[in-house]
Amino acid sequence: xxxxxxxxxxxxxxxxxxxxxxxxxxxxxxxxxxxxxxxxxxxxxxxxxxxxxxxxxxxxxxxxxxxxxxxxxxxxxxxxxxxxxxxxxxxxxxxxxxxxxxxxxxxxxxxxxxxxxxxxxxxxxxxxxxxxxxxxxxxxxxxxxxxxxxxxxxxxxxxxxxxxxxxxxxxxxxxxxxxxxxxxxxxxxxxxxxxxxx
Amino acid sequence: xxxxxxxxxxxxxxxxxxxxxxxxxxxxxxxxxxxxxxxxxxxxxxxxxxxxxxxxxxxxxxxxxxxxxxxxxxxxxxxxxxxxxxxxxxxxxxxxxxxxxxxxxxxxxxxxxxxxxxxxxxxxxxxxxxxxxxxxxxxxxxxxxxxxxxxxxxxxxxxxxxxxxxxxxxxxxxxxxxxxxxxxxxxxxxxxxxxxxxxxxxxxxxxxxxxxxxxxxxxxxxxxxxxxxxxxxxxxxxxxxxxxxxxxxxxxxxxxx
Numbered sequence: 262x263x264x265x266x267x268x269x270x271x272x273x274x275x276x277x278x279x280x281x282x283x284x285x286x287x288x289x290x291x292x293x294x295x296x297x298x299x300x301x302x303x304x305x306x307x308x309x310x311x312x313x314x315x316x317x318x319x320x321x322x323x324x325x326x327x328x329x330x331x332x333x334x335x336x337x338x339x340x341x342x343x344x345x346x347x348x349x350x351x352x353x354x355x356x357x358x359x360x361x362x363x364x365x366x367x368x369x370x371x372x373x374x375x376x377x378x379x380x381x382x383x384x385x386x387x388x389x390x391x392x393x394x395x396x397x398x399x400x401x402x403x404x405x406x407x408x409x410x411x412x413x414x415x416x417x418x419x420x421x422x423x424x425x426x427x428x429x430x431x432x433x434x435x436x437x438x439x440x441x442x443x444x445x446x447x448x449x450x451x452x453x454x455x456x457x458x459x
Numbered sequence: 460x461x462x463x464x465x466x467x468x469x470x471x472x473x474x475x476x477x478x479x480x481x482x483x484x485x486x487x488x489x490x491x492x493x494x495x496x497x498x499x500x501x502x503x504x505x506x507x508x509x510x511x512x513x514x515x516x517x518x519x520x521x522x523x524x525x526x527x528x529x530x531x532x533x534x535x536x537x538x539x540x541x542x543x544x545x546x547x548x549x550x551x552x553x554x555x556x557x558x559x560x561x562x563x564x565x566x567x568x569x570x571x572x573x574x575x576x577x578x579x580x581x582x583x584x585x586x587x588x589x590x591x592x593x594x595x596x597x598x599x600x601x602x603x604x605x606x607x608x609x610x611x612x613x614x615x616x617x618x619x620x621x622x623x624x625x626x627x628x629x630x631x632x633x634x635x636x637x638x639x640x641x642x643x644x645x646x647x648x649x650x651x652x653x654x655x656x657x658x659x660x661x662x663x664x665x666x667x668x669x670x671x672x673x674x675x676x677x678x679x680x681x682x683x684x685x686x687x688x689x690x691x692x693x694x695x696x697x698x699x700x701x702x703x704x705x706x707x708x709x710x711x712x713x714x715x716x
Binding site for chain 1: 539540543546547550555556558559562563565566569570572573576712713714
């Protein structure tokens with residue numbers, strides 16, 4: 262009970278701080294713009310975008326599953342970065358562990374990799390069927406690209422990429438079978454994540 | 460195995476035949492539509508039905524109707540103050556998607572104003588060539604690889620000069636690093652590019668038989684100026700024309716250090 266109260270209090274403080282940061286950046290942008298200082302106005306808006314991306318990232322983490330096929334997430338490894346570098350505005354990742362198995366969900370907003378993956382997904386099925394390590398599946402109604410990688414020591418890993426609008430969701434799994442990876446993928450609320458990230 | 464191959468071949472022949480018949484049907488349909496359009500046009504303009512030529516320069520669309528009206532899009536930069544207000548309201552109601560959209564619009568609005576201001580500061584004539592006001596262009600992608608770009612074209616007689624300024628793009632930062640890292644340093648006497656210095660900035664000049672001389676000058680943290688000259692006689696001639704652009708002023712307007 263005590264810990265729950267502390268957690269709620271910390272979350273509240275964090276939200277208030279983010280709201281204050283956003284509000285401060287917006288005020289600065291408005292005043293700089295009105296005084297004709299366009300470059301400072303642009304910088305303040307970039308800061309506001311960075312803050313907004315962080316808030317969006319936190320909302321995305323709230324809807325991501327806390328366990329996947331028995332693997333539990335590590336809350337201290339949850340990561341949200343609003344990079345504001347142009348090519349990766351939003352970056353969120355969550356890691357899951359179970360003995361020697363592990364999984365990671367990564368979400369990148371405004372991803373430059375989108376075009377490449379979408380191009381592969383748009384190809385007719387017979388063109389991609391030549392690569393036995395790559396196949397297309399559907400997750401929450403979205404087309405996704407599943408790739409199997411085999412290390413030198415024979416350990417298999419899977420990478421699933423789901424492009425949606427300007428967002429790329431990636432699920433990396435180590436030590437799981439293809440069927441398990443598909444089940445894990447279906448635990449990701451893709452529609453909700455895409456709605457938040459867009 | 461043989462039976463399977465046979466099925467595949469028959470299937471492919473089927474697709475091919477259905478494709479051909481579909482294409483034939485489309486051609487017939489198109490011919491029918493073309494005749495109908497011609498008849499309608501001839502009726503309206505009183506042309507002779509048997510005159511085999513047409514003077515209409517615009518080509519009809521696939522539906523057969525040619526666009527003859529419309530004055531294009533109303534292009535106005537987004538209202539910055541309005542979008543800042545909308546972003547604040549949307550953030551307050553936790554509608555983050557709308558907040559992001561409004562923020563991007565506000566940034567596009569500001570970048571368009573920065574671009575317009577820089578274009579205004581550029582010379583109206585360079586090396587005897589006059590600017591083409593219709594070719595002035597400001598593009599703001601706000602995010603992605605492009606960032607903010609401004610273009611101006613000067614032309615006269617058989618010569619043409621185009622200046623493009625790019626800013627705030629991740630890609631430009633990479634180009635800057637490549638040049639300052641010596642990626643374009645001269646290594647051969649036959650190559651069509653070389654490193655040079657423009658007003659104290661390390662730059663690259665290239666020559667191509669079809670596109671002429673191109674001088675690329677990266678500056679600041681993520682900006683670049685590219686000057687492309689067509690039909691310039693020599694490297695000193697294009698360098699002298701490029702001297703007309705005040706890179707320090709552009710740098711200052713972009714807020715670059």
